Amino acid sequence: MQSQEFRVTDNKIKCEVLIVGAGPAGMMAAISAARNGSQVIVIEQKDIPGKKIYATGNGRCNFTNQYYDSRVFRGECPQFAYDAYKRFDKDELIGFMHQLGVTSRDINGYIYPYNEQARSIVNALVYECKRLGIDIRCSEKTLDIVKDESDIEGGFLVTTDKGIYRCENVILAPGGKASPTHGSDGNLNKIIRKLGHEIVLQDPALVPLRFADSSLSLLAGVRCKCRTVLMIDETAYDEESGEIIFNADNISGIPVMQMSRYAVKALAKGKKVCLELDLVPDMIGSDLKGFIETSIKERSGINEALGLILNDKLAEYLSERIKDTDELVKNIKHFRIEINGDCGFNKAQVTAGGVNAEQVTEDMESKIIRRLFFAGEILDVDGTCGGYNLQWAFTSGYIAGTAVSIKQS
Numbered sequence: 001m002q003s004q005e006f007r008v009t010d011n012k013i014k015c016e017v018l019i020v021g022a023g024p025a026g027m028m029a030a031i032s033a034a035r036n037g038s039q040v041i042v043i044e045q046k047d048i049p050g051k052k053i054y055a056t057g058n059g060r061c062n063f064t065n066q067y068y069d070s071r072v073f074r075g076e077c078p079q080f081a082y083d084a085y086k087r088f089d090k091d092e093l094i095g096f097m098h099q100l101g102v103t104s105r106d107i108n109g110y111i112y113p114y115n116e117q118a119r120s121i122v123n124a125l126v127y128e129c130k131r132l133g134i135d136i137r138c139s140e141k142t143l144d145i146v147k148d149e150s151d152i153e154g155g156f157l158v159t160t161d162k163g164i165y166r167c168e169n170v171i172l173a174p175g176g177k178a179s180p181t182h183g184s185d186g187n188l189n190k191i192i193r194k195l196g197h198e199i200v201l202q203d204p205a206l207v208p209l210r211f212a213d214s215s216l217s218l219l220a221g222v223r224c225k226c227r228t229v230l231m232i233d234e235t236a237y238d239e240e241s242g243e244i245i246f247n248a249d250n251i252s253g254i255p256v257m258q259m260s261r262y263a264v265k266a267l268a269k270g271k272k273v274c275l276e277l278d279l280v281p282d283m284i285g286s287d288l289k290g291f292i293e294t295s296i297k298e299r300s301g302i303n304e305a306l307g308l309i310l311n312d313k314l315a316e317y318l319s320e321r322i323k324d325t326d327e328l329v330k331n332i333k334h335f336r337i338e339i340n341g342d343c344g345f346n347k348a349q350v351t352a353g354g355v356n357a358e359q360v361t362e363d364m365e366s367k368i369i370r371r372l373f374f375a376g377e378i379l380d381v382d383g384t385c386g387g388y389n390l391q392w393a394f395t396s397g398y399i400a401g402t403a404v405s406i407k408q409s
């Protein structure tokens with residue numbers, strides 16, 4: 001299908017549906033609306049569509065997951081996300097991608113494109129947009145959105161740095177604030193508030209956490225498989241198992257990233273935040289004590305004994321500081337790391353917070369302004385690691401795009 005012709009009146013370009021943001025949510029909304037017969041323009045401030053998708057899953061794009069439970073979506077109204085998910089779930093998304101020519105690969109429940117290249121997801125979405133005649137206008141930034149008072153039907157005037165659009169419906173899919181180099185930086189928040197919407201405080205999530213004790217920088221580069229407990233004001237709040245990574249001034253790895261949203265919110269409230277690592281989760285304390293005592297006798301010292309079960313750097317770090325066996329066991333089973341911050345939106349994969357879901361209908365339409373829709377990370381929904389954030393972007397994009405076109409017909 002050729003690109004649709006858009007009428008220009010009073011120097012304003014007319015269109016039925018204008019979408020801000022050509023990320024996964026915006027492109028999915030565009031495809032859903034156009035498949036239902038709507039004429040669609042997408043405004044994207046970056047030079048290419050789907051810029052962030054290339055970075056997802058370390059370039060492999062983990063776009064959904066086989067496993068869903070009540071812990072995967074977070075936000076002030078998590079039920080909002082679960083209800084939406086039921087309307088466009090993992091199987092629908094896998095089927096949608098398949099229909100666009102992208103077969104999927106299941107790695108321990110994590111779903112990727114079969115060739116494990118994010119590029120194929122972007123190409124498939126962009127190709128489908130072209131096929132449907134959707135006009136994606138890159139390197140164009142949306143600056144303002146106001147209600148078109150001259151339109152009794154209740155349309156909008158959207159101003160960009162290249163022109164003015166008169167449109168019947170607007171879908172806002174500009175992302176949150178995470179990873180601003182990919183275009184999502186909260187630049188539309190002021191306009192969204194001006195349109196009457198509350199934005200739940202946006203914090204970095206899925207983000208490495210900074211530690212207070214600078215001596216831990218000696219462990220930079222260490223990776224260890226452990227059980228990690230998040231302690232807030234000395235009470236266990238959450239726990240995860242898996243590989244954690246020590247860096248120069250922070251700690252990362254999937255377990256830390258998963259719990260980071262709670263740590264960040266607790267720190268903001270002035271609470272004390274600690275991570276407690278069980279560095280040898282496969283041994284109970286008494287067995288560990290016996291093992292260390294025997295190994296010390298058989299080997300030349302504590303360092304060598306610990307080196308049998310811990311990374312060399314960790315063994316050296318502990319053996320230089322602790323000589324008593326009971327103390328060693330305590331520190332290995334409860335290795336405490338005091339957290340005093342996070343690595344910010346630049347290193348975050350997602351945003352916790354966004355447009356308050358209570359002000360949005362189940363069709364992603366504003367309860368305050370008719371014909372204004374939201375999709376993706378701009379909403380107060382964030383997922384855990386594992387493909388849940390892209391699933392949310394596609395789910396909400398599908399619902400918004402479908403609803404906008406049904407309203408029109």
Ligand SMILES: Cc1cc2nc3c(=O)[nH]c(=O)nc-3n(C[C@H](O)[C@H](O)[C@H](O)COP(=O)(O)OP(=O)(O)OC[C@H]3O[C@@H](n4cnc5c(N)ncnc54)[C@H](O)[C@@H]3O)c2cc1C
Pocket residue numbers: 020021022023024025026043044045046050051052053055056057058061062063064140141142143173174175176178179182183184185187188348349350375376377378386387388389390391393
């Ligand atoms: C490094 C990294 C790895 C990740 N890996 C995964 C993963 O493997 N699996 C997973 O599920 N999730 C992953 N995520 C999260 C996921 O990428 C996001 O949640 C998802 O891209 C959000 O989609 P979106 O369409 O809402 O927003 P975005 O993808 O952020 O797209 C928003 C678009 O809007 C544009 N825009 C913003 N303001 C304007 C404006 N004023 N005018 C015009 N255009 C504008 C932006 O340029 C951007 O292109 C990862 C994120 C990062 C940073």
